[in-house]
Amino acid sequence: KQEVTQIPAALSVPEGENLVLNCSFTDSAIYNLQWFRQDPGKGLTSLLLIQSSQREQTSGRLNASLDKSSGRSTLYIAASQPGDSATYLCAVRIWGGADGLTFGKGTHLIIQP
């Protein structure tokens, strides 16, 4: 069964730093991988979706990469801001996976002003 691991579980950095969040998965036969942001007490907001045929996706200061062969994805956040403080989750969908995504437990990010 697909397992998704996110490292680190928590991260605190000063404002302005570039940072990388990691996501690894055990089954490389994925259909897509999605990164989400969750603020306390809120639902998940989709940040980036990477299809299996793609290597990366970019949106503003965010860049997500995908390496299926090694079972890894990274989310790069450039010039971090206090408003980026949130929990970031990655999730993967396998081929034929009608039952949705498998989620990691998330990385809790704090950007210090």
Place this chain on the structure above:
Amino acid sequence: DGGITQSPKYLFRKEGQNVTLSCEQNLNHDAMYWYRQDPGQGLRLIYYSQIVNDFQKGDIAEGYSVSREKKESFPLTVTSAQKNPTAFYLCATPSFTGELFFGEGSRLTVL
């Protein structure tokens, strides 16, 4: 605006009561999902529906029930058989590209 609406946002239940959480979407998506989120754990799938009048159990369906009578609606009932129902419940629906969109969630507390 197109989106997913969950209600209520907060719900309190006495032990032995059934409660129903609402999830409505106007995105015209076929599939809908219910997840449960507990502190320190990833999201876990309760039930999912690929099409109207059809639904399947997820990983933790015991103590829950659903219906899918309309494309727009996928209500979740937390029954008295659910032993530990206090949690944050999230409804989601995927677009045709597979991108998953979530509602704002419902927090259920058992008193």
